[in-house]
Amino acid sequence: MTQTEPDMRPDALQKPFTPGAPSNDPELESYPETVSGPVPLELTDRRTAEFVEEWRNASYNCYSSGHKFCREVCPVMQVTRNESWTPTAFHANVVAMEKGELEIADIAEDYVNCTQCGACELRCPNTLFTGDFYKFRTRTVDVVKAVRALAVESGVHQPNWQTWNERTNDRTHEPVLGETEISQENVRNWAEGLDIPIGGDTVLFVDCEAAFYRTAVPRAVAQILQKAGYEFGLMGEQWCCGGPAAEMGYVDQAKRFARHNLDNWRSTGTKRLLVLDPHDYISFTEDYPKYFGAEFDIEVVLVVEVLADLLAQGKLTPTVPVDRTITYHDPCRLNKRKGIWEEPRQILRAIPGLTFHDVDRVTQWSYCSGGGGGLPVEKPELTAAISEKRLGHAAELGVDTLVSACPWSERPLSEAGDAKDIDVIDIHELFAESLGITVGGSRGTVGDKRCGGGGCGGGGCS
Amino acid sequence: MRRGWLFVTTLERPSTDLVDRVVERLRGVLRPDQILTSKTDRYNRARVPAPFPVHRWRERVPDLAVLPETTEEVAAVVSIANELRCPVVPRDGGTGLTDGAVPLHGGIVVDVKRMNRIHELDLENRTVTVGTGINMLKLNEQLAKHGLIYPDDPASYPCSLVGGRIGTSGWSLIGSRYGHTRDLVLSFDFVLPTGEILHVGDGAGGKISKSSSGYQLKHLFMGHQGTLGIATKATLKLYPKPEAELSPFWAFDDYDAAYRFTGALARAGVATFAGAVLFDEYKVAYLRRDDEAYIPQPADVRALTCAVLYGWEDEVRVGGKRLFRIAKEHGARYLGDEISEGDWAARHDRYATPLHGRTKAGQVVPMSWHCEDAAVNYTDVPAVTKAWHEIVADLRRKTDVFDDWGMFAYTSADTGVDYLTEIDVGIWEQRLDDAAWAMWVKAKRDIAAAALAHGGSISACHGSCREGEVDLVPRELGRGFDVMLGVKRMLDPNNIMNPGKYLLDLAYQGDVSAQLAELRGPS
Numbered sequence: 001m002t003q004t005e006p007d008m009r010p011d012a013l014q015k016p017f018t019p020g021a022p023s024n025d026p027e028l029e030s031y032p033e034t035v036s037g038p039v040p041l042e043l044t045d046r047r048t049a050e051f052v053e054e055w056r057n058a059s060y061n062c063y064s065s066g067h068k069f070c071r072e073v074c075p076v077m078q079v080t081r082n083e084s085w086t087p088t089a090f091h092a093n094v095v096a097m098e099k100g101e102l103e104i105a106d107i108a109e110d111y112v113n114c115t116q117c118g119a120c121e122l123r124c125p126n127t128l129f130t131g132d133f134y135k136f137r138t139r140t141v142d143v144v145k146a147v148r149a150l151a152v153e154s155g156v157h158q159p160n161w162q163t164w165n166e167r168t169n170d171r172t173h174e175p176v177l178g179e180t181e182i183s184q185e186n187v188r189n190w191a192e193g194l195d196i197p198i199g200g201d202t203v204l205f206v207d208c209e210a211a212f213y214r215t216a217v218p219r220a221v222a223q224i225l226q227k228a229g230y231e232f233g234l235m236g237e238q239w240c241c242g243g244p245a246a247e248m249g250y251v252d253q254a255k256r257f258a259r260h261n262l263d264n265w266r267s268t269g270t271k272r273l274l275v276l277d278p279h280d281y282i283s284f285t286e287d288y289p290k291y292f293g294a295e296f297d298i299e300v301v302l303v304v305e306v307l308a309d310l311l312a313q314g315k316l317t318p319t320v321p322v323d324r325t326i327t328y329h330d331p332c333r334l335n336k337r338k339g340i341w342e343e344p345r346q347i348l349r350a351i352p353g354l355t356f357h358d359v360d361r362v363t364q365w366s367y368c369s370g371g372g373g374g375l376p377v378e379k380p381e382l383t384a385a386i387s388e389k390r391l392g393h394a395a396e397l398g399v400d401t402l403v404s405a406c407p408w409s410e411r412p413l414s415e416a417g418d419a420k421d422i423d424v425i426d427i428h429e430l431f432a433e434s435l436g437i438t439v440g441g442s443r444g445t446v447g448d449k450r451c452g453g454g455g456c457g458g459g460g461c462s
Numbered sequence: 463m464r465r466g467w468l469f470v471t472t473l474e475r476p477s478t479d480l481v482d483r484v485v486e487r488l489r490g491v492l493r494p495d496q497i498l499t500s501k502t503d504r505y506n507r508a509r510v511p512a513p514f515p516v517h518r519w520r521e522r523v524p525d526l527a528v529l530p531e532t533t534e535e536v537a538a539v540v541s542i543a544n545e546l547r548c549p550v551v552p553r554d555g556g557t558g559l560t561d562g563a564v565p566l567h568g569g570i571v572v573d574v575k576r577m578n579r580i581h582e583l584d585l586e587n588r589t590v591t592v593g594t595g596i597n598m599l600k601l602n603e604q605l606a607k608h609g610l611i612y613p614d615d616p617a618s619y620p621c622s623l624v625g626g627r628i629g630t631s632g633w634s635l636i637g638s639r640y641g642h643t644r645d646l647v648l649s650f651d652f653v654l655p656t657g658e659i660l661h662v663g664d665g666a667g668g669k670i671s672k673s674s675s676g677y678q679l680k681h682l683f684m685g686h687q688g689t690l691g692i693a694t695k696a697t698l699k700l701y702p703k704p705e706a707e708l709s710p711f712w713a714f715d716d717y718d719a720a721y722r723f724t725g726a727l728a729r730a731g732v733a734t735f736a737g738a739v740l741f742d743e744y745k746v747a748y749l750r751r752d753d754e755a756y757i758p759q760p761a762d763v764r765a766l767t768c769a770v771l772y773g774w775e776d777e778v779r780v781g782g783k784r785l786f787r788i789a790k791e792h793g794a795r796y797l798g799d800e801i802s803e804g805d806w807a808a809r810h811d812r813y814a815t816p817l818h819g820r821t822k823a824g825q826v827v828p829m830s831w832h833c834e835d836a837a838v839n840y841t842d843v844p845a846v847t848k849a850w851h852e853i854v855a856d857l858r859r860k861t862d863v864f865d866d867w868g869m870f871a872y873t874s875a876d877t878g879v880d881y882l883t884e885i886d887v888g889i890w891e892q893r894l895d896d897a898a899w900a901m902w903v904k905a906k907r908d909i910a911a912a913a914l915a916h917g918g919s920i921s922a923c924h925g926s927c928r929e930g931e932v933d934l935v936p937r938e939l940g941r942g943f944d945v946m947l948g949v950k951r952m953l954d955p956n957n958i959m960n961p962g963k964y965l966l967d968l969a970y971q972g973d974v975s976a977q978l979a980e981l982r983g984p985s
Binding site for chain 2: 011021029035036072095
């Protein structure tokens with residue numbers, strides 16, 4: 001007996017079949033549908049109705065799975081263990097909104113609890129199953145951004161985000177130094193003495209955190225490029241990329257900033273953008289093309305990829321040994337969001353003197369600094385807890401240094417590193433040191449703990 | 463028999479006044495961040511992946527949730543609930559396929575996820591003691607450093623928690639080699655519905671794996687779906703992390719041949735044999751049409767068997783040789799190393815299933831995956847398989863809300879005596895209404911009845927307390943169900959612990975012999 005043998009009245013449903021196949025029994029089309037389905041709810045709020053229309057199916061893909069594989073890799077979930085702040089909840093809320101059970105005012109505050117690292121999307125069975133073949137990816141980060149935008153449009157603000165974005169708007173840069181004044185006047189101060197022209201074919205874009213706080217990073221990048229004979233300039237009038245505003249839901253502001261930057265590149269004839277910060281890299285490769293469509297024809301290049309390339313071509317050869325035992329922190333926006341993990345390791349492996357205890361990129365899906373997605377602005381205690389957890393992983397390896405490639409991660413990681421006596425250094429700073437460059441600049445108020453070896457050469461290193 | 467007349471979900475919930483008093487009292491034993499009362503906090507603790515009537519979400523929403531961090535805090539919360547007569551629903555991972563963690567009468571959800579510490583790792587005795595809020599994958603990340611593994615391996619391995627495994631008496635995919643949750647959990651701390659704390663295991667509990675002292679109470683406090691209390695801290699058995707994995711897949715022209723071969727593998731008595739899985743013809747047809755990860759096979763491949771072996775490389779190698787010899791005798795076509803390893807990774811490591819199905823005419827629609835299970839003896843697996851497909855075909859005659867995604871049968875034990883038999887049903891939840899939900903509940907009852915009719919048990923791994931199937935539990939357990947009622951009444955005098963589940967409300971209704979007789983039907 002096989003299963004395909006019907007033993008009662010022949011019926012097309014009594015054997016396996018492929019729905020839609022031309023060879024199917026026509027009877028399959030003849031069964032009447034007896035379920036009328038729920039009456040769709042008319043949502044009275046126009047914005048919510050549009051939002052739900054756009055996102056319901058994306059969220060339903062998660063809701064109907066219910067597997068929650070994302071949960072234990074989510075950096076926020078790992079430190080809070082609160083199911084209301086999980087990727088699954090972020091999708092389920094959208095389904096509940098469609099059913100009229102929840103409103104934006106009910107859910108907005110929960111969506112603060114996300115660094116937009118993308119781990120959940122990678123760990124999602126839906127992505128894992130089909131991602132390799134069809135590049136499908138569960139869209140949790142986009143849902144979080146969309147809910148935050150809906151909240152702002154609906155007048156539901158998170159107090160610290162609101163202030164942060166107002167101040168960013170006033171100064172054209174993020175208020176990364178707190179009360180210390182920052183403005184257009186000092187956005188290029190980090191480059192003092194490096195003799196970098198303004199404008200040109202290729203421009204180096206420096207994010208707010210690096211330009212004002214961790215100035216050793218852009219100084220390292222600029223001097224490495226100069227050493228390799230790579231020509232580049234600085235922006236005529238650089239504003240914040242607008243990415244953080246977009247991440248926190250202030251989309252109009254983000255677009256205004258983007259417009260300014262694009263116009264400014266046009267005015268200096270710029271065709272290529274060098275980006276050292278992973279967050280900017282997301283803005284320029286994902287947000288700007290969405291805002292401007294075909295009008296955005298600027299080539300966007302990630303510095304760490306350029307450097308790996310220059311290294312491979314023999315145009316940069318690190319020769320100064322660096323006596324450190326390190327591990328590498330895969331920045332979420334490179335590893336989890338963009339799949340960039342190989343080039344930083346190529347650079348680190350080329351540096352003489354290093355002892356490198358690497359942790360593979362998949363294990364690092366569940367690592368994060370907590371510094372992204374506006375979390376430190378609204379919930380610094382969660383950022384600190386996430387960084388502390390990350391440093392705990394590093395400490396288990398017995399390293400003295402954690403190397404990152406993302407300026408936004410380095411402040412919270414450095415603070416957590418202080419407690420464990422682990423130094424946090426940027427990959428560009430480290431590479432510059434091995435190329436014999438005296439970097440200068442500042443590694444921030446909590447970095448610079450291990451400068452005795454003459455390596456970091458930072459201005460804040462006295 | 464009038465069906466389902468007993469199991470009408472009543473909507474009686476704690477009054478607003480009672481909820482206020484509960485919250486007030488909880489503030490005396492928990493920090494503010496451990497008491498959650500917002501709408502999202504409650505809506506996101508109302509459901510699990512079990513089939514869920516989305517259109518009736520509101521009825522399942524609890525009144526508040528708490529996040530205790532110690533056994534004592536759990537006990538304090540439960541004491542208050544018992545004193546004020548407020549329902550308590552334990553929630554661990556919330557990944558179950560029955561609805562143990564779904565509140566039916568509102569109340570307090572006790573969410574144990576913060577109790578995820580490793581309290582003690584005993585390398586000499588090979589045990590670990592953990593908070594029940596820990597996930598097995600996260601635990602194994604820590605154990606791997608010591609070359610050890612806690613081999614409780616459900617489909618929800620990356621997200622379910624040790625406490626939920628205790629509350630459901632979970633089934634493990636590699637249980638034929640390592641045993642299931644009941645075998646792997648040595649003992650645990652448990653908060654009773656009165657708030658008293660019990661330590662339960664074999665005899666004295668602790669790290670004892672076998673005792674003949676006293677009643678064997680451990681099993682009583684496993685698999686109760688949260689109706690008897692809350693496990694808070696557990697001591698687990700550990701094994702050496704396997705050095706080798708072998709996961710061969712074999713193809714067959716038809717189901718019968720694959721079925722005979724699966725039985726032969728399970729009966730072979732190979733010590734490293736951790737399980738076999740039989741894919742029936744509907745399953746292969748489904749994978750072929752809708753599973754993006756399916757590696758295309760010739761059209762004459764209609765059924766599959768896979769086996770998995772774990773252990774040291776030398777023992778897996780010889781065990782594997784024996785299985786391949788059996789394969790040859792059965793005319794099994796080996797799919798090769800690459801497909802075998804890839805497919806096992808897709809089914810096991812990644813565990814997922816496509817989240818779309820099709821209407822009968824072929825339109826692709828978003829569907830959730832629902833798995834109905836039973837424990838069935840080897841000799842009855844084909845008959846149950848046939849009966850279940852007919853039940854789902856009957857659903858499809860009426861509507862495109864349901865799709866038949868085929869069946870798996872998995873070995874439960876190392877001798878091949880019984881199988882976890884599962885049928886996967888796609889449900890187009892966006893289309894669910896009362897009529898479709900009623901069809902589904904009836905189908906579930908029929909699925910359970912078919913398993914019982916063939917000498918099986920309603921569930922090998924999920925539990926059997928959901929609407930529909932639960933009506934058949936008194937029939938399945940016979941006199942044992944009366945004992946359940948007695949135990950429930952004794953341990954939970956005020957019926958506060960997960961009320962409404964498993965027909966246990968009957969425990970508080972005096973003489974229910976007439977109701978039970980009707981539920982059991984003619985013998």
